[in-house]
Amino acid sequence: MLYYLMPSRDIRRNLATEQYLLDQDFDEPLVLFYIQEPCIIIGRNQNALEEIDQRFVRENNITLTRRLSGGGAVYDDLGNVSFSFVTKAGREDFGNFKAFTQPILQAIHELGATDATVSGRNDLMIDGKKFSGNAMYKKRGKLFSHGTLMLDVDLDVLPQALHVAKDKIESKGTKSVRSHVTNLRPYLAPAYQNLTTEEFRDELLKRLFDVDDLEQITEKQLVLKKEEEEAIDDLVATIYANDEWIYGEAPPYTLQRRRRYPSVGIIDARLKVVKGKIDALTFYGDYFGQKDSQELAEKLLGIDYQRQPLQKVLDTIQADDYFTHLSNEELLDLLVD
Structure with a gap:
């Protein structure tokens, strides 16, 4: 397995990088980690205007974009780590979130959050609350399965930035978005309580590769060439920062x-x-x-x-x-x- 730690803190560039790497041929699966400044990522099939509070998002400089995969809208900030596994796919792989979240879940257990579990379609939960949502996208025999990991996200922003459907909240048996989600930090072992987001990411990576130091796996780290960076720039401009892609055109309906x-x-x-x-x-x-x-x-x-x-x-x-x-x-x- 290869890995890539995205240097960007812009969700649009990170998603563009993920898309670019999905389209490339590698002899091994990839695992990607990315961290971003405050942003909302809506699912491929969602109506952007119905998912967000536009005024709040604008006034608080929250970046809005749309991803290729389905699923619901998520809010990220610098207290979140996102991960993505990029690999070849068979038909039976699509929708099998347990297979792709299991290595992450095992790493989280080793960091002390031993009660974390897979729940529902695509969530990771602890103490009855969600700390990770996951989504998938498949194209020409390859797929990525990506997800969020809320280490220390500002939970007060969530209900102000997102409009979550009432039936979705009720299906979870909870009264609000805020009461349904949690951060992982309180559940980690004492030795890991004060990790920065980057340090948390690195601890996960070490456990995925079963090493004590990332210096042991430098040969597994992916390095992008200048022309690849330029191709990613094009994807940002034409897709992830493009209002036509983000908002789409909602037709009239009866x-x-x-x-x-x-x-x-x-x-x-x-x-x-x-x-x-x-x-x-x-x-x-x-x-x-x-x-x-x-x-x-x-x-x-x-x-x-x-x-x-x-x-x-x-x-x-x-x-x-x-x-x-x-x-x-x-x-x-x-x-x-």
Whole structure:
């Protein structure tokens, strides 16, 4: 396994670096670590304007961007460490968060937080509270599985910066965003209580490689060339700092069909129906999918907004490709029942 510690503290550049490395060929898997100044990262399928408090984000200089992977919006600051495993993928790997979080979880146990566990679809929890959310993205036989690790994040900012859906909060059995999340620092062993974010990152890395000193694995550290840095600059400009990518274009709609599924997440379908036919359709939500859900939406344009015509189209696809763990029947019920 190779590793790369991103020097940037800008989430847009860090996500661009991750995307660039996903597209490269390596003989070994990669593990990436990155730390960033205050930012909000929305999932690929989310509506940015509905996920954030725009005024608060602007007045507090919080960077907003969108990632390639699905899942929900997260807030990061310099008290958070993000990690990403980049590797080849089989179909069975997508959605298998336990496989990719297990090495991180083991390292956290060794640092003293022995009660940390995997919970739900994609969370790491301790004492009934979330300290890590995870997401995946797959492209041409490769994938990355990335996640956050809240060591010492400013939890007071979360409820002010993010609008978290009421049904998502209620599904966790909690009353607010603030009461649902926690930092890891209080749960670490005394010897690690005063670690800086960078020192915490390095302790995790040493345990992933089973070494006592990072000097023992310098040959495993990835170094980027100038032309690679320039390619990453282009990705920042054209994607991660591009308002068109971040905000997208929310079409007008006449119907909203929204449900939350325990193993899938929230799916929010916005439909515009003209003369009985689907004229516009956009899917929002914190779901994951191996294929872009907008490709499915385009297949349904011009179809009569009735169960039988819709079923005929859905019979030609697998809903699970677009919404991981969702059946075709559940998708049909979402759209028309």
